[in-house]
Amino acid sequence: MKSNARELTISILKFNPHNSNSRPTMVDYKIKERPGMSLFLALSTIREKLDHDLAFDFVCRAGICGSCGMLVNGKPQLACKTQTKDYKNGKITLMPMPAFEIIKDLSVDTGKWMNGMSKRVGSWIHTSESTDIGKVERRIDPEVAYDTFELDRCIECGICVASCATKIMRPDFVGAVGLNRVVRFSIDPYDERTDSDFYEVIGDDNGIFGCMSLMGCEDHCPKDIPLQHKIAYMRRKMVDQRNT
């Protein structure tokens, strides 16, 4: 029986930086669309039927692990949350996210970058208190707890970094994800760092003063974290520090 499924043309940048003979090349793959097809399914079909060598990252397929960020028709987004039906002409171009080291094809090393950023901003509770698991935890104001949980929803997908023009111009820019992390710990009553301590970490053009408020981070963040609002909040605090 003849299928009415439309044909998708998916163009993918193929490149293996670890092979000296490899050159960046766009390759077109044609597959039949299936109902409810996500880009994860489309890429899995391509790898299964047309190109066993194609590299891309997925773990959860549910927008939770943050592994599958890529440029879809030039826009950074999670491939597992992207439906092929939303591309009316059936043509989709996929490229690896900029600002990260390419591993191969669509696979980039966000983990290495996130690890460096986490160490740089001290992404853990800084406290002089020792932990006693026999003691009941100190209570936190529910509103403050809500605020930290909201910022903790970040899945480290790197999409805000790949969306950021400042990051492209300033390779050492800490990115919205890093600034968001600083805000998260600055409002956490368990963390003993002061604004002056945070100023030492982000009080320059590779930190809070580098952001040009172009909104790319917030526009593309798949978790809708209010990044620009939080960056503005922290910038005001850091300006006060600079003026003291």
Ligand code: SF4
């Ligand atoms: S802030 Fe948003 S876009 Fe940036 S890494 Fe976290 S979830 Fe991804």
Ligand code: FES
């Ligand atoms: S595969 Fe986990 S977020 Fe897409």
